[in-house]
Amino acid sequence: MAGPQPEGTSPFLAILSRLKYIERWSLMRNSRPENLSEHSLEVAMIAHALCVIANVRHGRHLDESRAALLGMYHDASEIITGDMPTPVKYGDGRLRDAYKDVEGRARRRLLDTLPADLRPALERAFVAGEGEDERYVARLVKAADRLSALIKCLEERACGNSEFVTAEEATRKKLRRMRQELPEVDEFMDEFLPPYGRTLDQLL
Template identity: 65%
Template sequence: MAYNFFAIISRMKYIERWALMRNSRQENLCEHSLEVAMIAHALCVIGNVRYGRNLNAEKAALIGLYHDASEIITGDMPTPVKYYNEELKTAYKQVEAIADVQLLHKLPEDLQPSFEKIFKTQEGEDELYMRKLVKAADKLSAFIKCIEEKNAGNSEFKTAEKSTLKSLNKLKRELPEVLDFMDDFLEPYGKTLDELS
């Protein structure tokens, strides 16, 4: 029997992000997920090295890769709509959870438990903290997109940049890894390839 999981996951490249905004360069879900995975891994490494945590950085990277996989089924709901009110936010979270279960059922039964550990939060303080860092990586990726659009002369992302920075400033108080990443790595995102070399 053939299983559809990876064929469906490969369709992330067709899901465009920032649908309500004019983009100087479109970003798809596949690109975003890779960036979130890399940043989530970095945040966990920072936590382990600088703050003595015991976080599974490799698992965080996998969670980052799959964190929006449900959008292959649901589409990318624009943030202002998704978070319009608590009822809509709760309903959308339920739809995402159903989509995740549908995706997991596209795997052979014997592989499902291994992937459930990525898709579903496990117990433990380190697990919860790691997942907070993945969410922070998602915000950092969004902020980086805003920086890139601004540098391309697109003022369309001005409000998104302000609101994302506000969210990140709140996260910095709770998650010092976010502050470290922003201090150590954000500024070069505004540079040209020649300046980076």
């Protein structure tokens, strides 16, 4: 992002378009590479579905579109930082805290590229707000992120790639805890997860 921008222009959306160049699972041998753009869309769709389940089946009044928006932008800072592999990011508490700080700085740097009058509205897409409902939505977005990771592991295993076996076990362990606290995650895994990995003919 070095160099001056033409006067009166904002590089914000041009920077976001670079999500497609950030590859996930960089320490792993992938049968099919996954970029951050497709991951973000999947997280947004799953988070939206989790909120629908919460509202329809559990009497909540969550903003489903808000969940999709937070999911869509949840990894945008990685355009600047790159994708930090999970074992590295969470392997040490000090490193985890330092990386959170780096992510926050990257997010602010990205938002600084916005015109001043648009920044407040778009900033809300990056950070969950206050209130019980907003915090619950943020938890569902985090669950959606982990579900997306599990789906990737299942797809790789279906391709005969044993590289993701350990990652799948670790992800399932995290999701087991979430299933106990978030009924939406439990229901998603029972009803929507099993068809992943099937062919289109089987799905239809």
